[in-house]
Amino acid sequence: MFKDELKIWVKAGDGGNGCLSFRREKFIPKGGPDGGDGGDGGDVILEGDASLNTFNKLRYRQHYKAERGEHGKGKNMHGKNGEPCIIKVPLGTIVKLFDTGEIIGEILEDGQRLVVQKGGKGGRGNARFATSTNRAPRHFEEGEKVEPIRLKLELKLIADVSIVGYPNAGKSTLISKISNAKPKIADYKFTTLHPNLGIVEYGSFKSFVIADVPGLIDGASEGRGLGTRFLKHIERTRVLLHLIDGASPENDYLSDFLAIRKEIEKFNPEILKKHFVIAVNKADSLCCKDDLEKIKAFAKENNIPIFIISAVTGEGLNELVNELGSIVESVKGREIKEEVVKEKNEKLDFLDEV
Template sequence: MFVDEAKIFVKGGDGGDGIVAWRREKYVPMGGPAGGDGGRGGDVVLEVDEGLRTLIDFKYQRHFKAERGENGGPKNQHGRSADDLVVKVPPGTVVRDAETGEILGDLVAHGQRLVVARGGRGGRGNAHFATPTRKAPEIAERGEPGEARWLLLELKVLADVGLVGFPSVGKSTLLAAVSAARPKVADYPFTTLHPHLGVVRVEDGRSFVMADLPGLIEGAHAGHGLGHEFLRHVERTRVIVHVIDVAAVEGRDPVTDYQVITEELRLYDPALAERPTVIAANKMDLPDAAANLARFRDAYPHLRVYPVSGATRQGLQELLRAVADLLDEVRAQEAAQAQAGALGPAPQRVYRYVPPKRREFTIRRDGEVFVVESPELEKLVRMTNFDLQDAVRRFQHILRQRGVDDALREHGAKDGDLIRIGEMEFDFVD
């Protein structure tokens, strides 16, 4: 089964909790605070594994959660940070945020990594909160929650050469004739429902990867037929081999076929219409092929047209040599542009966690409850240990410092009214 799309949930590990502890040594009656910090939670990291070819593994496992950090210990002992959770993906995987659609990474090279969910930092122990006026603080933070998000994974096949054309023009037969790949071959449309890859070796020793891509129809750029499921795979190819049924077995006109397919590529991505292209005039072993080939060449005299037959292997070596020559030219151009700095490194945008800027909070009414909405204050609630009186006082001080108390009064909050921040509810004290 070939799977080229998947939706997964990732969550970084929560940070370990800091603790309240005191220095306890003989002859040191008032040793002071010695609570250690919690360890950092693990990140969720996607890593390219060139041995993978599909996203099939994500059909059976969709949730990936990194481990949490270890809690702090006494004597200022910090908790152990958790290891990162590494999730393997095939080369050619595009990673998007499921909620915003933002592209987080384009993973193409073996070993390339992408951090998709950052682990939370460890909570601080009470040793961090000691001051000249507060020498015995009963304060320790809980660990920061790890990031959580849904991701969309989209696989675009990595191949040097892509076979394009209408259904039933002989793309699968052609790939089977020139490589060890064995795609399904049958005499009905859309036999190929997913890409097949094959390594092609030319007689002179050169080789390249060729992909048999699902058949294209008119309107594919708008999603008709296999539509975008096909076109996304063409984007990666360096050279396009446009396979034409010059025998017109299905009753279509070869001249019109080329025009329609070229227009579909252009409408999907104008860059595809400029991609180096070779025409494989297939099924030359059948009647009417020679006449149609002459008419095709008259209509498109500027194209590189190679008469072939996937069934009898007629003209295949000449076609492969032409494709290999064209690939050599493309690679030489890429190398020259890279050396001149025109291309730069391969696209591999890596998501880096950027802490959210401090944002103003909002207050709304939910019946009799005043709801304070602010991601930063909600995180503060999750990291505060309300069992510790000093921690509660610190929380109240931060709310006053941020102007939350004054804003609640302006919205009509009175002594004893219920306030909600995140999952925490408490009474307003004026």
């Protein structure tokens, strides 16, 4: 089962209580206050883990609790801070407050940490309250208490390339041929019920991540065929590879492409700004030569790369992979430049404020 949504309860650690204590030693009959502070409670932290692709490992546990801070002790001994609770999540995780839907943050990089709830502050011991007029305070603070909160975790896969198209177009076969993914493959519709991720290697030690998104159908943007569950996984992708079944006599290649594009537009128009590549699959058994010429003309007119391939025989796959890799490299390079410019502008804005 592919788990891409999860509800969990988390509770950071309570702060330890401050201590009420007075120094008691031989020959010192009236020692001053020496109560130590309580330790801080542990935080609840989400940490990105690139080895995870789903929430499957988290589905059987819904409650997470960090360690509370130790209470302060006499002789000015402060309590130990509580250990944090670290929850490993896949990259692409969006963290929301369950009750309000407010987004707390996103986990996008391996090792990235997000504190979703801070631990309670430890209370002060009575030694902290000593003054020139009150040398024996009997006042101390209790540690800060923390109430549990409910979180909703949503996963949007991070992939360089996503394969989209109608069911049975050969997406699973293609990703199994060009990457290390091993999806279920069968000759019937909706074989793929969840996205599959794979690493595609090309050129000299180059690679990109590819996702096989389950087949979309008309009305997917309204949720038909679990369309919205799957469409969200292409929002972070850099390139969309539209795979068309070239062997279906009922298929109009151009209508196929435009229909899926329309569903994507209804779901999120911003996705259409991404790079598109068209691949007509099953070149070994093409049945509609006129349709092929139509979609070739459309692709040329709209500057969309198009390839005629066969995922089974391997025809055209090298050319397709190299083109996808080239586009991914170009997009990543542009993103890096934009990030550098953004950081530069932020520094200039900061200097202007100073």
